[in-house]
Amino acid sequence: MALQGSVVVTGGSGFIGRAVVRAFRERGAPVTVVDRIPYPAGDDGVTCVVGELGDAKVREAAVTAETVGIVHLAALTSVLKSVEVPLQTYSDNVAVTQELLELARRHEIGRFVFASTNAVIGDVKTETITVDLPSRPLTPYGATKAACEMLMSGYSGAYGLTTCALRFTNVYGPGMSHKDSFVPRLMRAALAGTGVRIYGDGSQRRDLVHVDDVVRAVLLAFGSGYSGRAIVGAGRSVSVLELVETVRGVTGAELPAEHVEAPAGEMPAVVVDLSASAATIGYWPTVSLADGLATAWKYFLEVEGFAW
Template identity: 70%
Template structure:
């Protein structure tokens, strides 16, 4: 299958295109000359004649059918319930938004002969492996509705690839951070807001739990590489280096020059001791290796917060 190169014009549908990752993916495909259709419940501020915005709920058949048309070259499906906590609180809705909608999009892709389908997945599909390294060939053993729905989506995509020849690729992202995430409540933006306000942060337990944090630009590049590669299956997109929460805090202190005091609080039940991933196979399957180390990524994120959020937190 031919890849998209700069100057080519193709038609890409990006669900969740108004979100943190979605906005960056839209910009990347527009830079490559693609015509982009964004589907999102949230408004999209992009003013670009090469971007068509369809605002609405993907649960609505009319919204889906307006977005996925004959001549569509691929779907990048980022929209989903992504909160583990919310998935536990509302498993039925998580199933509908994650599995049922993915199936309906796959059906439209089959009907209109859309050749590519890329899904934002998660390493939560393999459950808690303790401090062991996560590889893309581990058995699926999700422990939450969120992980289970993403595992189900991966199986649906495998079935559509096998039966209909569709090029389907599930990208298992680790913890994504970067510019544009000031509205998020994950730990990196909390640290950035603490630095802006001379505040502190709460740390669960001893802070030695380890996480793989991947910079937004690397995630976007992983998506474009998956698009170009024609790889069918799954690939882990991460930094390939896990750091402790305390190491993350110390790196943010270095980048921002702020002390960021820490208060240790009891860890909630189910706190994973580590997320350690092996990304070596992703270099073979989609050509992915990360370009940003943690300090460089956090520095770029800090510049964004200085430019966009300094006044908001004062």
């Protein structure tokens, strides 16, 4: 990937961010990481700007005339926290995104890739999610992501920026030991020899996409010249029961399940249509659930296995 300048990756020290930075570096592209925590040392091709993206000095230190593209991954991502602190969610998600888009306009940076979510759609029950469904978010988190997508569309239309919003499903894989989503909980239970709690009867379906596929989608979107939205998922939804059974097969753990009452608002299914993503940015997933969970299990054994 021959680029005459650096790629800015916001949130580059995070789970997805580190994988995206590695992918750009493997292709020879210099990267500027901007995050609240430092990027691990050891790569002279990575420059790190540490600080809050809400600080203009931090943004302007990261995004310069030498920047050729921005991959914006940083955000307040907790749905529950967004309900508790809606104003902070707006500031961290919408205001920061607008300021980054403005820097891109000022410096004539042509490429802007954004981490969005299918939460912009809201609850569609068991209906298949496509990029053309109307936005009806049910939380401040989903609403702020929808607002960012609209800002990107406006900057693309008015100033010619190439802006692509990637709507990720549930991302998993190596590097997520600090997360508290269902896959890490399953991995920790397998390490500890304990059981897991399942909401309801476990028939609810989810789309789980491996971080390697997410990274590939980011690279495809960055190089595609496509402005718009694309769903990034596995394209195959599995029930929670099927997920638990697959983890049992990968880890060899018994993982006894306790069924508990589902919280209000638990979605019955997340089913996505990836055909538009294939047509626009050339994305199609390559990592199967079993293979992906095996990479996550190997990672958890190496990182957390010593503790058990």
